[in-house]
Amino acid sequence: MTQFVQNLIDGLGNGSTYALLAVGVSMLFGVMHLVNFAHGELLTIGAYVIYGMRSNDISWWATIPVAILSAVMLSMLIEFVAFRRVRTASAFTLLLTSFAIEILSHAAWRIGVSSTPRRFEAPDIAFKVVEIGPFNIEVWDVVSIAVAVACFIGTAIMLRTTMFGLSIRAASEDFDAARLMGVKANRVISGAFAFAGLLAGIAGAIWLVRRGQADPRMGAEPLLKAVIAAIIGGLGSLPGAVVGGLSLGIAEVYFRSWLPSDLQGLTDSFVFVVIAILFVVRPQGLFNVQSAERV
Amino acid sequence: MRRTSAVAAFAALALVAAACGGDDEETASTEAPAATEAPGATEAPGATTAPGDCVLDEPLKIGYAADFDLGGIGDVPGTKGAQFVVDTINAAGGVGGQQVELEIKQISQTPPDPAAAQRAVQELLDGGADILLGPPFSDYGLPLLEVTKGSVPVLFVTSTEITLSDPSQGAFLVSFDDRVQASAAAEFATKQGYTSAVTLSSSDIPYLNITTAAFTEVFTGAGGTVDKDLSFNLGDTDFSAQVNEIAAMDPQPDAVYSAFFLPEAGIFLKQLREAGVESTVISADGFDASEVWTVGADSEGVFFTSHTFPGPDNGVQQFLDEYEAANGEPVGTVAFGALGADAVNIAVAATLAACSTDGAALIAAMANVSVDTVTGTTSYVGVGGTPTRDVSILTVTDGAPALADAFYPSVVAGG
Amino acid sequence: MADATTATVPATVSRPASRSQLRSIALPSLLANWVLLAGLFAVGMLYASGGSSARDLLISDLLINLVLVLGFHIFIGNTGVLSFGHLGIASVAAYTMALLAVPTDRKTVLIPNAPWGIPEIELSPLVASLIGIGVGIVVAALLGLVAARTSGLAATMITLAFLSIVRQVAENRKDLTGGAQNLSSVPRLEGWSWPVFGAFIAVLIAVFFRSSKTGRLAVATREDELAAGAMGIEVFTPRLVAFVVSGGLVAFGGILRVQSLGSIGPSQFSFEFTILILAMLVVGGMRTVTGAIAGTVFITVGKEVTRFLGDGPDFLGFTWPVVDGLPDLFLAGSLLAVLLTRPNGLLGEFDLGGWVTQRFRRSAPAMPVPGEPAADAGFAVVAPQQATGGELVTSGLGVVFGGFTAVDDVSITVAPGRIHGLIGPNGAGKTTFVNLLTGIVEPTTGTVRLGDKELRGAPYKRARDGVARTFQNLRVFPSLSVRENVAVADLVAHDHRSHRVGVSVDELLALSGLTHMADRSAATLDYGNQRRLEIARAAALRPDFLLLDEPTSGMSSSESLEMVDHVRRVATAIGAGVLVIDHDLGFITNICEHITVLDQGAVLAEGTAEEIQRDPRVIEAYLGSGHA
CATH class of the missing domain: 3.40.50.2300 (Response regulator)
Structure with a gap:
């Protein structure tokens, strides 16, 4: 039982990062049917910003907001330079465009900095553990969960109360109808990218404080997890993305502690098999997208 | 030349050891025990006498097929070390009366493309490379060996993968395996x-x-x-x-x-x-x-x-210091730059042992190479593709x- | 009920245009692309003869890439569904080949504990490759059964999952595959002969698949899944076949690649490599064989040039700086540039074969087309046919969407060979009614019958049973030619409507005044012509009933009048009954003998045009109570 609860806490800690990324991925899918594989690159820029500032001995507290800001800026830049031009293109084109940006980012860091990793040391708080009863609670897990929850609440409030949130929701329901009702497409999409970039920046900060390393291809792995999380939750559904991210985080921890060791290498495969079965059983329900096109 | 250095001394030592191996590949293996005299020597008293014994017709060409992506962890310092020691040897007069040539080619791409790596290796061979220095991992290493097909020796500089240790294909590790x-x-x-x-x-x-x-x-x-x-x-x-x-x-x-x-x-x-x-x-x-x-x-x-540590029995500290003095920045890591230097020393030793730049002769000569390199003694005598060397x-x-x-x-x- | 006179006309009168067309499309395309390939190969040989033998490797690598890219093209290009899983198939096939072909003395060293007696087996590379391709085809069929059932991103994600699973299993089944430690000593290909053979075969397969019946049906589903269904085209089977054929070709390409490298590992057929192959496909133009060839050459050569430059050569009298990762930059940059400026690839829809064919057609003066109109593109007249079959009857048809009754207990009867109007104000449930009739929406209550047969199930089944429709918001197959739009429906008719006497594709085009633009892509047609094309396409299905959903929507009144004539002409020519849905009372009364009025989902009135025009309830529903 202790182990069970301990795993749950660990899983929620990991899952909150996935969920923050997944909400951004899902939001972009909602407004423009884009599965954005370039989203992970927002973590990478954050890491290099932190590296750059930390190696000049700038305090952690100053680096984190700058890293988050850089993620927001890059997200908007990517939208402006690339996705704006292919907004009405097929999901296929959008997906490949995001891959092209991802590879471009990897190459740019590799050429601009180096393929050898750059390191920065982690602050002490990142690994602090407090013992509460039988549990080892990592302070950073608590911080991650708290920040993530604050972000989710903030997102929910933003979506319900602000004009921008309303536009996003309308656009996710039916973009053409939303435009007819006066929603400005460019502004909504650019705003969605900025917001998704903000969440990615925050997720990145949480993650990078522990990772302590910047390297060109670091963004790919967490992004893949976030995409999986968003798919589990139903692309386009923001609460779904949160649930998907948290359940993926928890599932990973449980698989790791319960699977026999010779099967542990197959953890991802188990997750994928579950997803594939879900898709076959209810492809529409999972996607949560208006599939009945107007005829 | 300011770099009349430990590296040159070790290069020279390599020559001593190699020269003892004899010129003839057929008889080389029987003379192998002679090569083991070198271990333990910290100075190179014979350094001035050995080099003249072998005169090469053409310069020794070394090709370095470098993985600067995931394998950059080894090959970034490895190439630096190799280049430094080649420069040092050349400044001291080269090998067999000829300057040593080192050509570095990148073989890594994203997405990984072993076919492109094979082309890079083929280009090194077509450019006349007599000995290749290879990458750390088998994902590029094995396709590389398919190109060389045992025609030239390949020294995997920072690799510890046992699949890359196979003298029948001319594949050798510079250090121990996993x-x-x-x-x-x-x-x-x-x-x-x-x-x-x-x-x-x-x-x-x-x-x-x-x-x-x-x-x-x-x-x-x-x-x-x-x-x-x-x-x-x-x-x-x-x-x-x-x-x-x-x-x-x-x-x-x-x-x-x-x-x-x-x-x-x-x-x-x-x-x-x-x-x-x-x-x-x-x-x-x-x-x-x-x-x-x-x-x-x-x-x-x-x-x-x-693989090594600076100590009184080896020239690692001297190598690190001299590299930094010459290049204005450290080579990085304790061992991997030095392994790049070692690889060149081993290549030189094999060349002098064979007194030839012919691939088959070089591969055969590797079997008797036992040489004091930067990191200590590296010996292939009687062990195949993985040299016996102490694990630090x-x-x-x-x-x-x-x-x-x-x-x-x-x-x-x-x- | 069946009219006796039609029985005397043998069904074979309608010549299977598809077969002859297949030859006429496939052969020029095959020859043209083969010539292109041969030309490129000649250039390659010339290049290779002038330098390092690394150039030989480049050419075989390029040819093997081409096999893989064309393999991807067959599925992705023709069905429009993105698959990430194909290299997983290649991986399984290549591992099968490697495990069977690696010499036993090597296997006892590398994988001594492999199951199924694999360490003792040593087959010749050719036999092992054939078995590998066979296994690849089986795996493709199994994966296809899952992937072809879904579409869009679902299929993409399932195939991605498959790719990851293959890799993880290969990494973890160390006893069988050697794990992440690559399996070496795979017998190597020597020389160019196999890659050359592979590339030519791949072009052959890709060209013939594209012109085959399955290929054309698959393309129709790519263009518009819904419209394809309404033309009697089932989505699943053509997609599955495309998946298996392309899986087989990719398996072949994977085996070639592994034999060219001489070793295999789990990371070789990675997600990243999939992206590389997709980049080659997309950059050239994923829908045509010529595009696939162009993209493969462009990316492969471009990466090779940047690899050369990245090593810092002395070139063009200038020492280039050493740049780490230059080929990656080229790949990303060119892919992005093409996607942003030419999303359909550098060549778009261009295919050398199609181009040559068109040139040939234009230059050949005597190309007899029945009823070829004069330059003014008039409408040909085709001899009328007798209507056959029974009535189209809906009884008690209704549907409820979450508490809202969109269509309520609608029973109508459309007589064979007659033009029946269905009219109602906006929001009356007309389109929903058509969707119920054609199976796009499942009814909550009621049935649909055609003659003695109850219509049920998916839209494609009902279309095959004799109900063809058009769409309110125009759903032609946009990038197909006008002729091909009609010909695809004709193809379905040959298989499923052969008991009806058809009007040939050329006659239908002539009838619709589209002959002179038959080779244009449908998307380039103006509104009225697209409408007529949609009707011609529906007519080519040889339906018992044509369902026209607002055929004059967005047209001026004079255009509408022309459309009235046109609908009559087509209906008479194919001997079909017509159900016209419209909100324009004038148009409907002009064209229809019998009219049903729908209001708020239910039948409001029924009768002849005159009766309806006089009915006060209709007037009220139409003009509001103020006018009553």
């Missing part, structure tokens, strides 16, 4: 009186599971127990599941063995110590490649196997690596 270093780690752990251990392995790359398997084999063979083999993936940033599992063990294991490296290893160490686990962490040469001591206090007291056990003290022990394991896993 089984050797993991066996040494296990033997060291046993020597410390440890009787229980946990391993952390990953199926992502062979390095991360061949080492743990070998460690387990030798450690249990010596009477210890490996209670758990926990798994992880490259890219993981949270090890609390594994750490909690270790923390929950009673009694806690004496040692935790894994060949992981940064950033994963750094996160693991911090989480492990925060969880109050005092077990000794033992690792492999990836700790040197990724400079684990940069992690800070939590890396204090870890042990890891490495390093530890991190006061934020810097220090030598704890150095020996060749008495038992090597897998025979």
Whole structure:
């Protein structure tokens, strides 16, 4: 039982990062049917910003907001330079465009900095553990969960109360109808990218404080997890993305502690098999997208 | 020339050792014992007499097929070290009366493209490369060997993969392989009186599971127990599941063995110590490649196997100092730049032993190469593609690596 | 009920245009692309003869890439569904080949504990490759059964999952595959002969698949899944076949690649490599064989040039700087540039074969087309046919969407060969009614019958049973030619409507005044012509009933009048009954003998045009109570 609860806490800690990324991925899918594989690159820029500032001995507290800001800026830049031009293109084109940006980012860091990793040391708080009863609670897990929850609440409030949130929701329901009702497409999409970039920046900060390393291809792995999380939750559904991210985080921890060791290498495969079965059983329900096109 | 240096001295030493091997590949193997006189010599008294014995018709051309992507961990310092020692040798007059040529070609791309790597290797061969220096990992290493097809020797500079050690294909490691270093780690752990251990392995790359398997084999063979083999993936940033599992063990294991490296290893160490686990962490040469001591206090007291360490018996410190003096920046890592230098020294030794730049002759000559290189003695005599050399056990003290022990394991896993 | 006179006309009168067309499309395309390939190969040989033998390797690598890219093209290009899983198939096939072909003495070293007696087996590379391809085809069929059932991103994600699973299993089944440690000593290909053979075969397969019946049906589903269904085209089978054929070709390409490298590992057929192959496909133009060839050459050569430059050569009298990762930059940059400026690839829809064919057609003066109109593109007249079959009857048809009754208990009867109007104000449920009738929406209550047969199930089944429709918001197959739009429906008719006498594709085009633009892509047609094309396409299905959903929507009144004539002409020519849905009372009363009025989902009135025009309830519903 202790182990069970301990795993749950660990899983929620990991899952909150996935969920923050997944909400951004899902939001972009909602407004423009884009599965954005370039989203992970927002973590990478954050890491290099932190590296750059930390190696000049700038305090952690100053680096984190700058890293988050850089993620927001890059997200908007990517939208402006690339996705704006292919907004009405097929999901296929959008997906490949995001891959092209991802590879471009990897190459740019590799050429601009180096393929050898750059390191920065982690602050002490990142690994602090407090013992509460039988549990080892990592302070950073608590911080991650708290920040993530604050972000989710903030997102929910933003979506319900602000004009921008309303536009996003309308656009996710039916973009053409939303435009007819006066929603400005460019502004909504650019705003969605900025917001998704903000969440990615925050997720990145949480993650990078522990990772302590910047390297060109670091963004790919967490992004893949976030995409999986968003798919589990139903692309386009923001609460779904949160649930998907948290359940993926928890599932990973449980698989790791319960699977026999010779099967542990197959953890991802188990997750994928579950997803594939879900898709076959209810492809529409999972996607949560208006599939009945107007005829 | 300001760089009349230890490197040149070692290069010269190589010549001595090699010259003893004789010119004739047929008779070379019988003379092999003569080559073993070199070990232990710290100065090179014969350095001035040896080089003249062999005069080459054409310059020795070395091609370096370098992986600057994932393998950059080894090949970035490796190429620097190789280039430096080639320059040094040339400044001192070259080899066999000729200047040594070094051509470096990148073979790594994203997405990984072994076919492009094969073309780069073919270009090196067509450019007349007599000896190739190869990348750390078999994903490029094996396709490379398919191109050379045993026509020239390939020295895998910073690789410890056993599949890249195969003299029948002209494939040689510059240092020991993973089984050797993991066996040494296990033997060291046993020597410390440890009787229980946990391993952390990953199926992502062979390095991360061949080492743990070998460690387990030798450690249990010596009477210890490996209670758990926990798994992880490259890219993981949270090890609390594994750490909690270790923390929950009673009694806690004496040692935790894994060949992981940064950033994963750094996160693991911090989480492990925060969880109050005092077990000794033992690792492999990836700790040197990724400079684990940069992690800070939590890396204090870890042990890891490495290829060398600066000491009175070798020229590593001198090499590091001279490299930095010449280039204005350190080569990086303890061993990997020096291994690049070693590879060139071995190549030169084989060339002088064969007194030829013919591929077949060079491969045959490798069998008697026993040479004092920058990092110590490297000998291929009677051992095939993996040279016998001591495994240095390093530890991190006061934020810097220090030598704890150095020996060749008495038992090597897998025979 | 069936009219006796039609029985005397043998069904074979309607010549299977598809077969002859297949030859006429496939052969020029095959020859043209083969000539292109041969030309490129000749250039390659010339290049290779002038330098390092690394150039030989480049050419075989390029040819093997081409096999893989064309393999991807067959599925992705023709169905429009993105698959990430194909290299997983290649991986399984190549491992099969390697495990069977690696010499036993090597296997006892590398994988001594492999199951199924694999260490003792040593087959010749050719036999092992054939078995590998066979296994690849089986795996493709199994994966296809899952992937072809879904579409869009679901299929993409399932195939991605498959790719990851293959890799993880290969990494973890160390006893079988050697794990992440690559398996070496795979017998190597020597020389160019196999890659050359592979590339030519791949072009052959790709060209013939594209012109085959399955290929054309698959393309129709790519263009518009819904419209394809309404034309009697089932989505699943053509997609599955495309998946298996392309899986087989990719398996072949994977085996070639592994034999060219001489070793195999789990990371070789990675997600990243999939992206590389997709980049080659997309950059050139994923829909045509010529595009696939162009993209493969462009990316492969471009990466090779940047690899050369990245090593810092002395070139063009200038020492280039050493740049780490230059080929990656080229790949990403060119892919991004093409996607942003030419999303359909550098060549778009261009295919050398199609181009040559068109040139040939234009230059050949005597190309007799029945009823070829004069330059003014008039409408030909085709001899009328008798209507056959029974009535189209809906009884009690209704549907409820979450508490809202969109269509309520509608029973109508459309007589064979007659033009029946269905009219109602906006929101009356007309389109929903058509969707119920054609199976796009499942009814909550009621049934649909055609003659003695109850219509049920998916839209494609009902279309095959004799109900063809058009769409309110125009759903032609946009990038197909006008002729092909009609010909695809004709193809379905040959298989499923052969008991009806058809009007040939050329006659239908002539009837619709589209002959002179038959080779244009449908998307380039103006509104009225697209409408007529949609009707011609529906007519080519040889339906018992044509359902026209607002055929004059967005047209001026004079255009509408023309449309009235046109609908009559087509209906008479194919001997079909017509159900016209419209909100324009004038148009409907002009064209229809019998009219049903729908209001708020239910039948409001029914009768002849005159009766309806006089009915006060209709007037009220139409003009509001103020006018009553």
